[in-house]
Amino acid sequence: MSQVCRSRGCSCKATEWGHVLDEMDCELFARASHERVYEPGMNIFMQGDNCSGVYCIQSGLVGLRRSDDNGNSAMLRLSQNGDVLGYRAVIGKRQHRNTAEVLTRSRVCFIEAARLTMLLQRNPNLKEGFLQRALVDLTTTETNCAEQMTRGLQARFLHLLFRLYQNVEAQQDDREHVFDLPVQRKDIAALLGATPESISRIINRLEEQGLVRFVGRRVIFSNMGRFRAKIQIGIEAATAEA
Amino acid sequence: MSQVCRSRGCSCKATEWGHVLDEMDCELFARASHERVYEPGMNIFMQGDNCSGVYCIQSGLVGLRRSDDNGNSAMLRLSQNGDVLGYRAVIGKRQHRNTAEVLTRSRVCFIEAARLTMLLQRNPNLKEGFLQRALVDLTTTETNCAEQMTRGLQARFLHLLFRLYQNVEAQQDDREHVFDLPVQRKDIAALLGATPESISRIINRLEEQGLVRFVGRRVIFSNMGRFRAKIQIGIEAATAEA
Protein backbone atom coordinates (compact mmCIF):
# COMPACT_ATOMS: atom_id res chain seq x y z
CA MET A 1 0.00 0.00 0.00
CA SER A 2 2.96 2.30 0.18
CA GLN A 3 4.67 1.31 -3.03
CA VAL A 4 5.82 3.98 -5.40
CA CYS A 5 4.50 4.51 -8.89
CA ARG A 6 7.32 4.92 -11.36
CA SER A 7 6.66 5.62 -14.96
CA ARG A 8 7.97 8.36 -17.18
CA GLY A 9 9.91 9.52 -14.16
CA CYS A 10 6.89 10.17 -11.98
CA SER A 11 7.01 9.18 -8.36
CA CYS A 12 3.70 9.85 -6.68
CA LYS A 13 3.50 7.81 -3.55
CA ALA A 14 0.26 5.95 -3.03
CA THR A 15 0.19 7.30 0.50
CA GLU A 16 -0.15 10.75 -0.88
CA TRP A 17 -3.60 9.94 -2.16
CA GLY A 18 -5.17 9.02 1.10
CA HIS A 19 -4.10 5.38 1.22
CA VAL A 20 -6.91 4.50 -1.11
CA LEU A 21 -4.95 3.46 -4.18
CA ASP A 22 -4.45 -0.22 -4.82
CA GLU A 23 -1.73 -1.57 -7.06
CA MET A 24 -3.86 -1.27 -10.14
CA ASP A 25 -4.73 2.34 -9.42
CA CYS A 26 -1.14 3.06 -8.72
CA GLU A 27 -0.16 1.71 -12.10
CA LEU A 28 -2.87 3.76 -13.79
CA PHE A 29 -1.74 6.81 -11.90
CA ALA A 30 1.79 6.37 -13.04
CA ARG A 31 0.73 6.02 -16.63
CA ALA A 32 -1.57 9.03 -16.39
CA SER A 33 1.03 11.35 -14.97
CA HIS A 34 4.29 12.90 -15.98
CA GLU A 35 6.85 14.95 -14.17
CA ARG A 36 8.26 18.37 -14.80
CA VAL A 37 10.72 20.69 -13.13
CA TYR A 38 9.80 24.31 -12.51
CA GLU A 39 12.24 27.11 -11.80
CA PRO A 40 11.61 29.92 -9.30
CA GLY A 41 9.46 32.65 -10.70
CA MET A 42 7.44 30.37 -12.91
CA ASN A 43 3.74 29.84 -12.42
CA ILE A 44 2.33 26.33 -12.46
CA PHE A 45 -1.10 27.75 -13.14
CA MET A 46 -2.73 31.11 -12.85
CA GLN A 47 -5.82 32.37 -11.11
CA GLY A 48 -8.65 32.39 -13.63
CA ASP A 49 -7.11 29.71 -15.81
CA ASN A 50 -9.22 26.85 -16.92
CA CYS A 51 -8.04 23.76 -15.21
CA SER A 52 -6.09 21.19 -17.15
CA GLY A 53 -5.22 18.82 -14.33
CA VAL A 54 -3.78 18.44 -10.86
CA TYR A 55 -0.20 18.89 -9.75
CA CYS A 56 1.51 16.84 -7.09
CA ILE A 57 4.58 18.45 -5.61
CA GLN A 58 7.51 16.06 -5.28
CA SER A 59 10.02 18.59 -4.02
CA GLY A 60 10.48 22.31 -3.75
CA LEU A 61 8.27 25.09 -2.49
CA VAL A 62 5.23 26.62 -4.16
CA GLY A 63 3.13 29.56 -3.00
CA LEU A 64 -0.56 30.00 -3.64
CA ARG A 65 -1.39 33.61 -4.35
CA ARG A 66 -4.80 35.21 -4.53
CA SER A 67 -5.15 38.52 -6.36
CA ASP A 68 -8.05 40.90 -6.67
CA ASP A 69 -8.99 43.27 -9.47
CA ASN A 70 -7.28 46.21 -7.78
CA GLY A 71 -3.88 44.62 -8.11
CA ASN A 72 -3.67 43.70 -4.44
CA SER A 73 -2.65 40.19 -3.63
CA ALA A 74 -1.71 37.92 -0.77
CA MET A 75 -0.04 34.56 -0.55
CA LEU A 76 -2.53 32.30 1.15
CA ARG A 77 -0.28 29.36 1.94
CA LEU A 78 2.82 27.42 1.02
CA SER A 79 2.77 24.02 -0.61
CA GLN A 80 5.56 21.51 -0.58
CA ASN A 81 6.48 17.88 -0.90
CA GLY A 82 3.37 15.74 -0.88
CA ASP A 83 0.87 18.52 -1.43
CA VAL A 84 -1.53 18.47 -4.33
CA LEU A 85 -2.56 21.59 -6.22
CA GLY A 86 -5.42 22.30 -8.54
CA TYR A 87 -7.72 19.52 -7.41
CA ARG A 88 -10.41 21.97 -6.43
CA ALA A 89 -10.68 23.24 -9.98
CA VAL A 90 -10.91 19.70 -11.36
CA ILE A 91 -13.35 18.31 -8.84
CA GLY A 92 -15.41 21.47 -8.60
CA LYS A 93 -15.23 21.92 -12.37
CA ARG A 94 -14.20 25.55 -12.08
CA GLN A 95 -11.34 27.82 -12.92
CA HIS A 96 -8.30 28.02 -10.70
CA ARG A 97 -8.93 30.38 -7.82
CA ASN A 98 -5.27 31.05 -7.05
CA THR A 99 -1.99 31.37 -8.86
CA ALA A 100 0.61 28.73 -8.01
CA GLU A 101 3.97 30.50 -7.87
CA VAL A 102 7.11 28.44 -7.82
CA LEU A 103 9.35 29.79 -5.07
CA THR A 104 12.18 27.26 -5.22
CA ARG A 105 13.15 24.76 -7.89
CA SER A 106 10.39 22.18 -7.82
CA ARG A 107 9.71 18.75 -9.22
CA VAL A 108 6.03 18.53 -9.95
CA CYS A 109 3.98 15.59 -11.14
CA PHE A 110 1.06 16.41 -13.42
CA ILE A 111 -2.10 14.42 -14.03
CA GLU A 112 -4.55 15.41 -16.71
CA ALA A 113 -8.03 16.34 -15.55
CA ALA A 114 -9.78 13.82 -17.81
CA ARG A 115 -7.59 11.00 -16.59
CA LEU A 116 -8.07 11.94 -12.99
CA THR A 117 -11.82 12.03 -13.52
CA MET A 118 -11.64 8.55 -14.96
CA LEU A 119 -9.63 7.35 -12.00
CA LEU A 120 -12.16 8.90 -9.67
CA GLN A 121 -14.95 7.03 -11.41
CA ARG A 122 -13.05 3.76 -11.34
CA ASN A 123 -12.21 4.12 -7.69
CA PRO A 124 -14.75 6.26 -5.83
CA ASN A 125 -12.71 5.80 -2.68
CA LEU A 126 -10.15 8.11 -4.19
CA LYS A 127 -12.67 10.80 -3.38
CA GLU A 128 -12.02 10.06 0.24
CA GLY A 129 -8.40 11.02 -0.29
CA PHE A 130 -9.31 14.34 -1.83
CA LEU A 131 -11.90 14.92 0.84
CA GLN A 132 -9.29 14.50 3.57
CA ARG A 133 -6.97 16.73 1.61
CA ALA A 134 -9.61 19.41 1.32
CA LEU A 135 -10.27 19.23 5.06
CA VAL A 136 -6.59 19.69 5.83
CA ASP A 137 -6.31 22.61 3.43
CA LEU A 138 -9.41 24.11 4.98
CA THR A 139 -7.98 23.82 8.48
CA THR A 140 -4.66 25.27 7.40
CA THR A 141 -6.34 28.23 5.75
CA GLU A 142 -8.65 28.83 8.69
CA THR A 143 -5.73 28.79 11.09
CA ASN A 144 -3.82 31.19 8.91
CA CYS A 145 -6.80 33.45 8.62
CA ALA A 146 -7.45 33.52 12.34
CA GLU A 147 -3.80 34.28 13.02
CA GLN A 148 -3.86 37.04 10.46
CA MET A 149 -6.90 38.57 12.12
CA THR A 150 -5.81 38.38 15.72
CA ARG A 151 -2.05 38.65 15.96
CA GLY A 152 0.45 41.35 15.15
CA LEU A 153 3.03 41.23 12.40
CA GLN A 154 5.92 40.25 14.66
CA ALA A 155 4.06 37.28 16.11
CA ARG A 156 3.04 36.12 12.63
CA PHE A 157 6.58 36.48 11.37
CA LEU A 158 8.03 34.49 14.27
CA HIS A 159 5.50 31.76 13.65
CA LEU A 160 6.32 31.61 9.95
CA LEU A 161 10.02 31.53 10.74
CA PHE A 162 9.44 28.63 13.06
CA ARG A 163 7.43 26.68 10.52
CA LEU A 164 10.07 27.17 7.86
CA TYR A 165 12.73 26.11 10.33
CA GLN A 166 10.83 22.95 11.24
CA ASN A 167 10.71 21.95 7.59
CA VAL A 168 14.45 21.85 7.17
CA GLU A 169 15.11 20.64 10.69
CA ALA A 170 14.02 17.15 9.72
CA GLN A 171 16.26 17.09 6.67
CA GLN A 172 19.49 18.61 7.96
CA ASP A 173 20.02 18.37 11.68
CA ASP A 174 23.80 18.77 11.58
CA ARG A 175 24.22 22.49 12.08
CA GLU A 176 22.05 23.42 14.96
CA HIS A 177 19.74 26.40 14.94
CA VAL A 178 20.79 27.70 11.57
CA PHE A 179 18.92 27.54 8.33
CA ASP A 180 18.38 29.37 5.08
CA LEU A 181 15.10 31.01 4.23
CA PRO A 182 13.73 29.37 1.10
CA VAL A 183 11.95 32.57 0.06
CA GLN A 184 12.57 36.23 -0.58
CA ARG A 185 11.53 39.05 1.72
CA LYS A 186 8.74 40.06 -0.58
CA ASP A 187 7.31 36.56 -0.45
CA ILE A 188 7.46 36.61 3.32
CA ALA A 189 5.68 39.94 3.20
CA ALA A 190 3.01 38.52 0.89
CA LEU A 191 2.52 35.57 3.21
CA LEU A 192 2.03 37.85 6.19
CA GLY A 193 -0.08 40.48 4.49
CA ALA A 194 2.59 43.12 4.94
CA THR A 195 5.19 45.09 3.00
CA PRO A 196 8.86 44.12 2.59
CA GLU A 197 9.81 47.31 4.43
CA SER A 198 7.89 46.20 7.47
CA ILE A 199 9.60 42.83 7.36
CA SER A 200 12.97 44.57 7.37
CA ARG A 201 12.04 46.58 10.43
CA ILE A 202 10.68 43.55 12.23
CA ILE A 203 13.98 41.80 11.57
CA ASN A 204 15.83 44.77 13.00
CA ARG A 205 13.78 44.65 16.15
CA LEU A 206 14.38 40.92 16.55
CA GLU A 207 18.12 41.36 16.14
CA GLU A 208 18.14 44.19 18.68
CA GLN A 209 16.45 41.85 21.10
CA GLY A 210 19.18 39.29 20.41
CA LEU A 211 16.60 36.70 19.52
CA VAL A 212 17.87 35.83 16.07
CA ARG A 213 20.39 37.05 13.51
CA PHE A 214 19.89 37.44 9.79
CA VAL A 215 22.64 37.34 7.18
CA GLY A 216 20.97 37.62 3.84
CA ARG A 217 18.73 34.63 3.71
CA ARG A 218 20.58 32.84 6.48
CA VAL A 219 18.86 32.73 9.83
CA ILE A 220 20.78 32.10 13.02
CA PHE A 221 18.91 31.48 16.21
CA SER A 222 21.15 32.91 18.88
CA ASN A 223 18.80 31.90 21.64
CA MET A 224 16.53 29.08 20.62
CA GLY A 225 14.99 28.76 24.05
CA ARG A 226 13.83 32.36 24.19
CA PHE A 227 12.70 32.07 20.62
CA ARG A 228 10.50 29.07 21.30
CA ALA A 229 9.19 30.68 24.44
CA LYS A 230 8.20 33.79 22.53
CA ILE A 231 6.10 31.82 20.09
CA GLN A 232 4.26 30.06 22.90
CA ILE A 233 0.92 29.09 21.46
CA GLY A 234 0.23 28.10 17.90
CA ILE A 235 2.82 25.38 17.79
CA GLU A 236 0.53 22.47 18.50
CA ALA A 237 -1.83 23.81 15.90
CA ALA A 238 0.94 23.87 13.33
CA THR A 239 2.29 20.43 14.09
CA ALA A 240 -1.18 18.90 14.24
CA GLU A 241 -1.82 20.05 10.68
CA ALA A 242 0.08 17.28 8.99
CA MET B 1 -34.42 14.03 -6.04
CA SER B 2 -35.56 17.16 -4.31
CA GLN B 3 -38.08 15.67 -1.95
CA VAL B 4 -37.94 16.62 1.65
CA CYS B 5 -37.20 14.24 4.47
CA ARG B 6 -39.70 14.66 7.26
CA SER B 7 -39.43 12.76 10.43
CA ARG B 8 -39.39 13.97 13.99
CA GLY B 9 -39.72 17.44 12.53
CA CYS B 10 -36.52 17.34 10.54
CA SER B 11 -36.48 18.81 7.08
CA CYS B 12 -33.11 18.28 5.46
CA LYS B 13 -33.51 18.69 1.75
CA ALA B 14 -31.83 16.05 -0.35
CA THR B 15 -30.32 18.80 -2.44
CA GLU B 16 -28.39 19.98 0.54
CA TRP B 17 -26.29 16.86 0.43
CA GLY B 18 -24.93 17.24 -3.03
CA HIS B 19 -27.80 15.65 -4.92
CA VAL B 20 -26.49 12.24 -4.07
CA LEU B 21 -29.24 11.01 -1.79
CA ASP B 22 -31.82 8.67 -3.25
CA GLU B 23 -35.20 8.08 -1.67
CA MET B 24 -33.87 5.36 0.54
CA ASP B 25 -31.04 7.50 1.83
CA CYS B 26 -33.39 10.33 2.37
CA GLU B 27 -35.58 8.16 4.54
CA LEU B 28 -32.57 6.98 6.51
CA PHE B 29 -31.42 10.52 6.92
CA ALA B 30 -34.74 11.59 8.26
CA ARG B 31 -34.77 8.77 10.76
CA ALA B 32 -31.19 9.46 11.80
CA SER B 33 -31.70 13.14 12.44
CA HIS B 34 -33.66 15.35 14.75
CA GLU B 35 -34.24 19.04 14.91
CA ARG B 36 -33.60 21.60 17.59
CA VAL B 37 -33.99 25.32 18.01
CA TYR B 38 -31.12 27.40 19.35
CA GLU B 39 -31.39 30.88 20.80
CA PRO B 40 -28.84 33.66 20.23
CA GLY B 41 -25.83 33.36 22.48
CA MET B 42 -25.91 29.58 22.61
CA ASN B 43 -23.11 27.48 21.21
CA ILE B 44 -23.93 24.51 19.01
CA PHE B 45 -20.49 23.09 19.70
CA MET B 46 -17.25 24.42 21.04
CA GLN B 47 -13.72 24.45 19.75
CA GLY B 48 -11.91 21.47 21.25
CA ASP B 49 -15.07 19.48 21.82
CA ASN B 50 -15.16 15.92 20.73
CA CYS B 51 -17.51 15.61 17.84
CA SER B 52 -20.88 14.03 18.34
CA GLY B 53 -22.34 14.62 14.89
CA VAL B 54 -23.06 17.12 12.16
CA TYR B 55 -25.50 20.02 12.20
CA CYS B 56 -27.51 21.17 9.23
CA ILE B 57 -28.83 24.70 9.52
CA GLN B 58 -32.45 25.04 8.49
CA SER B 59 -32.83 28.70 9.36
CA GLY B 60 -31.05 31.40 11.30
CA LEU B 61 -27.49 32.60 11.40
CA VAL B 62 -24.50 30.92 13.02
CA GLY B 63 -20.95 32.19 13.32
CA LEU B 64 -17.83 30.06 13.38
CA ARG B 65 -15.31 31.43 15.81
CA ARG B 66 -11.69 30.42 16.20
CA SER B 67 -9.92 31.23 19.46
CA ASP B 68 -6.30 30.93 20.48
CA ASP B 69 -4.76 30.30 23.88
CA ASN B 70 -4.19 33.99 24.48
CA GLY B 71 -7.88 34.74 24.51
CA ASN B 72 -7.87 36.32 21.09
CA SER B 73 -10.49 35.18 18.66
CA ALA B 74 -11.96 35.90 15.27
CA MET B 75 -15.13 34.89 13.54
CA LEU B 76 -14.05 33.05 10.42
CA ARG B 77 -17.35 32.92 8.57
CA LEU B 78 -21.11 32.93 8.83
CA SER B 79 -23.28 29.91 8.24
CA GLN B 80 -26.92 29.93 7.35
CA ASN B 81 -29.75 28.03 5.77
CA GLY B 82 -28.42 25.00 3.95
CA ASP B 83 -24.96 25.02 5.47
CA VAL B 84 -23.60 22.03 7.33
CA LEU B 85 -21.41 22.34 10.41
CA GLY B 86 -19.14 19.89 12.12
CA TYR B 87 -18.61 17.54 9.22
CA ARG B 88 -14.89 18.09 9.28
CA ALA B 89 -14.67 16.75 12.80
CA VAL B 90 -16.71 13.68 11.89
CA ILE B 91 -15.02 12.84 8.63
CA GLY B 92 -11.55 13.77 9.80
CA LYS B 93 -12.17 12.06 13.15
CA ARG B 94 -10.94 15.03 15.12
CA GLN B 95 -12.15 17.56 17.61
CA HIS B 96 -14.06 20.62 16.51
CA ARG B 97 -11.68 23.31 15.39
CA ASN B 98 -14.11 26.19 15.84
CA THR B 99 -16.94 27.21 18.09
CA ALA B 100 -20.34 27.49 16.44
CA GLU B 101 -22.04 30.54 17.95
CA VAL B 102 -25.73 31.05 17.35
CA LEU B 103 -26.27 34.66 16.29
CA THR B 104 -29.98 34.58 15.55
CA ARG B 105 -32.67 32.09 16.52
CA SER B 106 -31.84 29.00 14.48
CA ARG B 107 -33.48 25.75 13.58
CA VAL B 108 -30.76 23.14 13.34
CA CYS B 109 -30.97 19.53 12.28
CA PHE B 110 -28.60 17.14 14.02
CA ILE B 111 -27.27 13.82 12.81
CA GLU B 112 -25.26 11.57 15.05
CA ALA B 113 -21.71 10.84 13.95
CA ALA B 114 -22.14 7.07 14.04
CA ARG B 115 -25.25 7.22 11.90
CA LEU B 116 -23.65 9.54 9.42
CA THR B 117 -20.67 7.23 9.18
CA MET B 118 -23.04 4.38 8.43
CA LEU B 119 -24.77 6.42 5.77
CA LEU B 120 -21.40 7.25 4.24
CA GLN B 121 -20.54 3.57 4.07
CA ARG B 122 -23.89 2.66 2.56
CA ASN B 123 -23.67 5.41 -0.03
CA PRO B 124 -20.06 6.35 -0.82
CA ASN B 125 -21.33 8.96 -3.22
CA LEU B 126 -22.40 10.97 -0.20
CA LYS B 127 -18.71 11.66 0.16
CA GLU B 128 -18.92 13.57 -3.06
CA GLY B 129 -21.43 15.89 -1.40
CA PHE B 130 -19.14 16.56 1.52
CA LEU B 131 -16.20 16.97 -0.81
CA GLN B 132 -18.02 19.67 -2.74
CA ARG B 133 -19.04 21.25 0.53
CA ALA B 134 -15.46 21.28 1.75
CA LEU B 135 -14.31 22.88 -1.49
CA VAL B 136 -16.88 25.64 -1.16
CA ASP B 137 -15.94 26.25 2.47
CA LEU B 138 -12.29 26.34 1.46
CA THR B 139 -12.95 28.90 -1.25
CA THR B 140 -15.04 31.04 1.07
CA THR B 141 -12.36 30.99 3.74
CA GLU B 142 -9.59 31.73 1.25
CA THR B 143 -11.50 34.66 -0.16
CA ASN B 144 -12.12 35.99 3.32
CA CYS B 145 -8.51 35.55 4.25
CA ALA B 146 -7.23 37.32 1.15
CA GLU B 147 -9.61 40.19 1.73
CA GLN B 148 -8.53 40.41 5.32
CA MET B 149 -4.90 40.61 4.25
CA THR B 150 -5.19 43.09 1.43
CA ARG B 151 -8.04 45.48 2.12
CA GLY B 152 -8.70 48.08 4.78
CA LEU B 153 -11.41 47.93 7.38
CA GLN B 154 -13.86 50.18 5.53
CA ALA B 155 -13.70 48.10 2.37
CA ARG B 156 -14.19 44.89 4.34
CA PHE B 157 -17.11 46.39 6.22
CA LEU B 158 -18.81 47.56 3.03
CA HIS B 159 -18.41 44.13 1.54
CA LEU B 160 -19.87 42.44 4.60
CA LEU B 161 -22.77 44.90 4.60
CA PHE B 162 -23.46 44.07 0.99
CA ARG B 163 -23.40 40.33 1.60
CA LEU B 164 -25.79 40.62 4.52
CA TYR B 165 -28.06 42.83 2.43
CA GLN B 166 -28.08 40.32 -0.42
CA ASN B 167 -29.25 37.61 1.96
CA VAL B 168 -32.43 39.38 2.93
CA GLU B 169 -32.93 40.95 -0.48
CA ALA B 170 -34.18 37.68 -1.85
CA GLN B 171 -36.62 37.17 1.01
CA GLN B 172 -38.17 40.62 1.42
CA ASP B 173 -38.02 42.83 -1.61
CA ASP B 174 -40.84 45.14 -0.57
CA ARG B 175 -39.02 47.95 1.17
CA GLU B 176 -36.18 48.87 -1.08
CA HIS B 177 -32.66 49.41 0.14
CA VAL B 178 -33.45 48.97 3.79
CA PHE B 179 -32.66 46.04 5.99
CA ASP B 180 -31.83 45.08 9.54
CA LEU B 181 -28.44 43.80 10.54
CA PRO B 182 -28.85 40.30 11.90
CA VAL B 183 -25.85 40.69 14.20
CA GLN B 184 -24.42 42.94 16.88
CA ARG B 185 -21.58 45.38 16.38
CA LYS B 186 -19.22 43.17 18.28
CA ASP B 187 -19.97 40.27 15.95
CA ILE B 188 -19.33 42.48 12.96
CA ALA B 189 -16.08 43.47 14.57
CA ALA B 190 -15.13 39.84 15.16
CA LEU B 191 -15.93 39.02 11.54
CA LEU B 192 -13.69 41.82 10.32
CA GLY B 193 -10.86 41.32 12.77
CA ALA B 194 -11.49 44.68 14.39
CA THR B 195 -12.89 46.27 17.55
CA PRO B 196 -16.47 47.50 18.00
CA GLU B 197 -15.11 51.02 18.47
CA SER B 198 -13.55 50.94 15.04
CA ILE B 199 -16.84 49.76 13.55
CA SER B 200 -18.59 52.73 15.12
CA ARG B 201 -16.12 55.12 13.63
CA ILE B 202 -16.33 53.49 10.21
CA ILE B 203 -20.11 53.90 10.37
CA ASN B 204 -19.66 57.56 11.21
CA ARG B 205 -17.47 58.09 8.19
CA LEU B 206 -19.94 56.33 5.92
CA GLU B 207 -22.82 58.48 7.20
CA GLU B 208 -20.77 61.63 6.71
CA GLN B 209 -20.23 60.57 3.13
CA GLY B 210 -23.98 60.13 2.78
CA LEU B 211 -23.49 56.58 1.59
CA VAL B 212 -25.68 54.85 4.13
CA ARG B 213 -27.56 55.61 7.34
CA PHE B 214 -27.66 53.52 10.48
CA VAL B 215 -30.45 53.56 13.04
CA GLY B 216 -29.60 50.94 15.60
CA ARG B 217 -29.47 47.77 13.63
CA ARG B 218 -31.43 49.22 10.73
CA VAL B 219 -29.44 50.04 7.65
CA ILE B 220 -30.71 52.49 5.06
CA PHE B 221 -28.92 52.82 1.77
CA SER B 222 -29.42 56.45 0.83
CA ASN B 223 -27.56 56.04 -2.43
CA MET B 224 -27.48 52.44 -3.58
CA GLY B 225 -25.74 53.30 -6.84
CA ARG B 226 -22.76 54.93 -5.16
CA PHE B 227 -22.71 52.16 -2.62
CA ARG B 228 -22.47 49.45 -5.23
CA ALA B 229 -19.90 51.46 -7.14
CA LYS B 230 -17.74 51.78 -4.04
CA ILE B 231 -17.61 48.05 -3.54
CA GLN B 232 -16.55 47.47 -7.12
CA ILE B 233 -14.71 44.21 -7.11
CA GLY B 234 -15.38 41.25 -4.89
CA ILE B 235 -19.01 40.97 -5.86
CA GLU B 236 -18.64 38.30 -8.48
CA ALA B 237 -16.50 36.36 -6.06
CA ALA B 238 -19.21 36.56 -3.42
CA THR B 239 -22.08 35.62 -5.70
CA ALA B 240 -20.12 32.82 -7.31
CA GLU B 241 -19.62 31.22 -3.90
CA ALA B 242 -23.06 29.68 -3.69
Place this chain on the structure above:
DNA sequence: CATTGCGCTTGATGCATATCAATGTTGTTG
Protein backbone atom coordinates in the same frame (compact mmCIF):
# COMPACT_ATOMS: atom_id res chain seq x y z
C1' DC C 1 -39.45 54.25 39.78
C1' DA C 2 -34.62 53.55 40.44
C1' DT C 3 -31.10 50.38 39.37
C1' DT C 4 -28.35 47.44 36.99
C1' DG C 5 -26.28 45.61 33.00
C1' DC C 6 -25.24 45.64 28.30
C1' DG C 7 -24.47 47.29 23.87
C1' DC C 8 -23.04 51.28 21.54
C1' DT C 9 -20.74 55.59 20.88
C1' DT C 10 -17.30 59.22 21.58
C1' DG C 11 -12.93 61.29 22.72
C1' DA C 12 -7.94 61.34 23.69
C1' DT C 13 -3.89 59.12 22.87
C1' DG C 14 -0.30 55.85 21.27
C1' DC C 15 1.49 52.35 18.51
C1' DA C 16 1.98 49.68 14.38
C1' DT C 17 2.23 49.55 9.78
C1' DA C 18 1.87 51.71 5.11
C1' DT C 19 3.75 54.88 1.94
C1' DC C 20 7.17 57.42 -0.53
C1' DA C 21 11.79 58.37 -1.60
C1' DA C 22 16.56 57.46 -1.41
C1' DT C 23 20.40 54.44 -0.95
C1' DG C 24 22.78 50.14 -0.49
C1' DT C 25 23.47 45.29 -1.89
C1' DT C 26 23.44 41.42 -4.61
C1' DG C 27 23.33 38.86 -8.61
C1' DT C 28 23.26 38.69 -13.68
C1' DT C 29 24.61 39.66 -18.32
C1' DG C 30 27.22 41.49 -22.14
Place this chain on the structure above:
DNA sequence: CAACAACATTGATATGCATCAAGCGCAATG
Protein backbone atom coordinates in the same frame (compact mmCIF):
# COMPACT_ATOMS: atom_id res chain seq x y z
C1' DC D 1 34.95 44.26 -15.17
C1' DA D 2 31.14 47.38 -16.02
C1' DA D 3 26.47 48.04 -16.16
C1' DC D 4 22.19 46.95 -15.00
C1' DA D 5 18.17 45.04 -12.76
C1' DA D 6 16.07 43.06 -8.91
C1' DC D 7 16.10 42.83 -4.14
C1' DA D 8 16.78 44.82 0.37
C1' DT D 9 17.36 48.33 3.71
C1' DT D 10 16.78 52.89 5.83
C1' DG D 11 14.63 57.25 6.98
C1' DA D 12 10.80 60.57 7.18
C1' DT D 13 6.16 60.95 7.39
C1' DA D 14 1.26 59.85 7.40
C1' DT D 15 -2.58 57.02 8.58
C1' DG D 16 -5.25 53.54 10.30
C1' DC D 17 -6.58 51.18 13.98
C1' DA D 18 -6.24 49.72 18.91
C1' DT D 19 -6.53 50.91 23.55
C1' DC D 20 -8.31 53.06 27.54
C1' DA D 21 -11.74 55.63 29.75
C1' DA D 22 -16.01 57.81 30.04
C1' DG D 23 -20.75 58.66 28.91
C1' DC D 24 -25.14 57.49 26.62
C1' DG D 25 -29.49 54.80 25.46
C1' DC D 26 -32.24 51.13 26.35
C1' DA D 27 -34.15 47.02 28.12
C1' DA D 28 -34.69 43.97 32.01
C1' DT D 29 -35.35 43.57 36.87
C1' DG D 30 -36.39 44.19 41.74
